Amino acid sequence: MNSATFSSTFLRTGCLRKDGVNNLKADTRNAGKVFVKCYVNTKTQKAEKEVRLGVLGASGYTGSEIVRLLANHPHFGITLMTADRKAGQSIGSVFPHLVSQDLPKMVAIKDADFSDVDAVFCCLPHGTTQEIIKGLPKSLKIVDLSADFRLRDISEYEEWYGQAHSAPELQKEVVYGLTEILREEIKGARVVANPGCYPTSVQLPLVPLIKANLIESKNIIIDSKSGVSGAGRGAKEANLYTEIAEGIYSYGVTRHRHVPEIEQGLSDAANSKVTVSFTPHLMPMSRGMQSTIYVELAAGVNFKDLNQQLKLSYEDEEFVVVMEEGAVPRTHNTRGSNFCFINVFPDRIPGRAIIISVIDNLVKGASGQALQNLNLMMGFPENTGLLYQPLFP
Numbered sequence: 147m148n149s150a151t152f153s154s155t156f157l158r159t160g161c162l163r164k165d166g167v168n169n170l171k172a173d174t175r176n177a178g179k180v181f182v183k184c185y186v187n188t189k190t191q192k193a194e195k196e197v198r199l200g201v202l203g204a205s206g207y208t209g210s211e212i213v214r215l216l217a218n219h220p221h222f223g224i225t226l227m228t229a230d231r232k233a234g235q236s237i238g239s240v241f242p243h244l245v246s247q248d249l250p251k252m253v254a255i256k257d258a259d260f261s262d263v264d265a266v267f268c269c270l271p272h273g274t275t276q277e278i279i280k281g282l283p284k285s286l287k288i289v290d291l292s293a294d295f296r297l298r299d300i301s302e303y304e305e306w307y308g309q310a311h312s313a314p315e316l317q318k319e320v321v322y323g324l325t326e327i328l329r330e331e332i333k334g335a336r337v338v339a340n341p342g343c344y345p346t347s348v349q350l351p352l353v354p355l356i357k358a359n360l361i362e363s364k365n366i367i368i369d370s371k372s373g374v375s376g377a378g379r380g381a382k383e384a385n386l387y388t389e390i391a392e393g394i395y396s397y398g399v400t401r402h403r404h405v406p407e408i409e410q411g412l413s414d415a416a417n418s419k420v421t422v423s424f425t426p427h428l429m430p431m432s433r434g435m436q437s438t439i440y441v442e443l444a445a446g447v448n449f450k451d452l453n454q455q456l457k458l459s460y461e462d463e464e465f466v467v468v469m470e471e472g473a474v475p476r477t478h479n480t481r482g483s484n485f486c487f488i489n490v491f492p493d494r495i496p497g498r499a500i501i502i503s504v505i506d507n508l509v510k511g512a513s514g515q516a517l518q519n520l521n522l523m524m525g526f527p528e529n530t531g532l533l534y535q536p537l538f539p
């Protein structure tokens with residue numbers, strides 16, 4: 147067997163320091179932890195690895211992004227993949243860029259055998275997901291990328307998603323997966339609801355500022371922009387090249403279903419009800435997301451206090467980069483990576499500030515954060531398999 151032996155303690159290679167310089171220093175959060183040795187077959191990511199994974203919805207954008215990221219994961223191997231219309235096909239026939247991976251064929255969920263699976267990434271449309279997850283064996287750890295379990299209040303789910311929730315009991319045991327904010331809770335969770343892409347880009351900058359009482363929790367205005375992959379791979383008229391190219395458009399104006407998710411996270415941070423104005427826009431790019439957030443400073447606070455607080459909150463975080471004064475975050479900074487870049491600017495209007503936050507919607511906004519969470523749930527360093535540098539140009 148073409149195998150190599152690794153000790154995961156030594157797998158941390160080339161993380162991005164806050165000043166943008168590569169470094170090889172050990173992950174201090176995991177210092178002293180002893181990891182078992184594992185065997186990695188360089189030709190396949192199947193059974194030789196310690197944790198056997200199912201990817202439900204592998205024929206979609208977030209599912210295939212998980213498969214791409216897992217190619218470099220030393221502990222996780224895929225033993226099950228599902229598809230709906232594309233059931234019966236190989237990953238390489240659906241996604242030729244993944245053809246070099248030796249993986250099982252995708253099967254329909256009704257034919258899926260979970261006996262060879264320890265954990266599942268659920269990359270299915272919301273609505274469908276709750277029906278499927280509630281029937282899965284209780285022994286499985288689950289990271290759900292859909293919106294089905296993100297809202298704690300079932301009536302809010304019904305209001306915004308237009309259907310009754312069919313697994314309210316399971317919802318009670320779910321932990322919301324905003325990794326940097328809820329790390330300790332995620333470590334002990336069996337089921338994690340991975341955040342939406344817009345809510346990730348908004349909560350990462352705002353939660354520490356609200357917790358530190360540096361901004362008014364009223365009067366928050368969020369203008370967000372997304373690449374088209376955010377809408378999934380399914381064919382839709384609105385996402386045709388002719389509809390998207392050479393223009394931008396706002397959608398979900400006044401009523402996008404990420405509003406309650408954003409407000410839930412910000413209200414938790416404030417310990418009181420926070421409401422926001424939020425408008426998303428679709429941009430003619432395949433991936434990437436920017437949120438430009440307009441806030442009112444609390445009395446006596448300067449925009450530099452915001453920058454300092456964010457630097458303090460994220461100084462030990464690998465994937466959140468608070469930029470130096472004046473540097474403007476761009477979606478190009480994060481493409482293909484798990485990073486979130488943030489910066490704060492003084493508004494021309496006294497007492498106000500502008501915050502810019504960028505992520506790759508498919509990585510930190512979906513599959514990368516999902517992998518970060520499963521790493522924690524399985525007891526591995528959370529950056530395992532995620533040390534991809536952003537792709538530029």
Ligand SMILES: NC(=O)C1=CN([C@@H]2O[C@H](COP(=O)(O)OP(=O)(O)OC[C@H]3O[C@@H](n4cnc5c(N)ncnc54)[C@H](OP(=O)(O)O)[C@@H]3O)[C@@H](O)[C@H]2O)C=CC1
Pocket residue numbers: 202203204205206207208209228229230231232233255268269270271272274291292293341342343375376377378379380507508511512
């Ligand atoms: N795209 C993004 O940036 C983000 C997406 N999400 C969420 O992640 C989830 C997946 O999104 P994404 O990958 O973009 O979506 P896609 O539309 O690209 O993929 C959906 C996947 O689910 C399968 N599927 C569809 N309907 C059914 C069904 N009834 N039963 C079983 N399988 C089904 C599809 O199979 P097939 O193709 O074979 O029909 C496909 O594999 C969604 O809930 C989405 O909201 C969250 C954050 C960001």
Ligand SMILES: CC(=O)N[C@@H](CCC(=O)OP(=O)(O)O)C(=O)O
Pocket residue numbers: 272291292293341342343344372373374375376377378426428
């Ligand atoms: C561009 C685009 O259409 N984006 C999606 C959000 C993607 C995401 O995070 O969605 P979930 O909450 O469904 O998981 C939307 O606005 O519905």
